[in-house]
Amino acid sequence: MLFHLSIAARNPRHVAQVLAEFWRGEAFPFPPVAQGSWIAVAGDERGTAIEVYPLGTVLREAEGDADSFGEATQQNGYTATHAALATTLSQAEVMAIASREGWPAKYRKRGGTFGVIELWIEGRQMVELLTQEMQAEYLASATIDNFRAMMRGMSGDG
Known part of the structure; x- marks a missing residue:
């Protein structure tokens, strides 16, 4: 179960606001890790959230009894980090928001x-949005047995 994750963006406030919109949630300033950070909160029973840090922020381990912290760097390209997010919005609503933002999106x-809607936040950070129908497909397929079969098929051990 995922409670929260963090990503970096050129415009953390705007990205957090749009992500919160997919959940019908809310976005808030979130300065504990890095100045200029925001958080999108779903308002669901799990406390699901996405922290959005300024692009170039990296997390570093702190010495001793201290929390990790954000450090500004010049890193700003693509990232391997992505998430699959549930939404109550329809595919048409998601696509309309993506179009409004100028963010690439496709089914x-x-x-x-x-199915997923592959959405590229600011044209560089991928998230997969799953409508209610897509969530049902995902849950039916994301089982341990299905993963075992998929891995066997990929390894040639069929």
């Missing part, structure tokens, strides 16, 4: 088993 079928 994709992952492995022929479940």
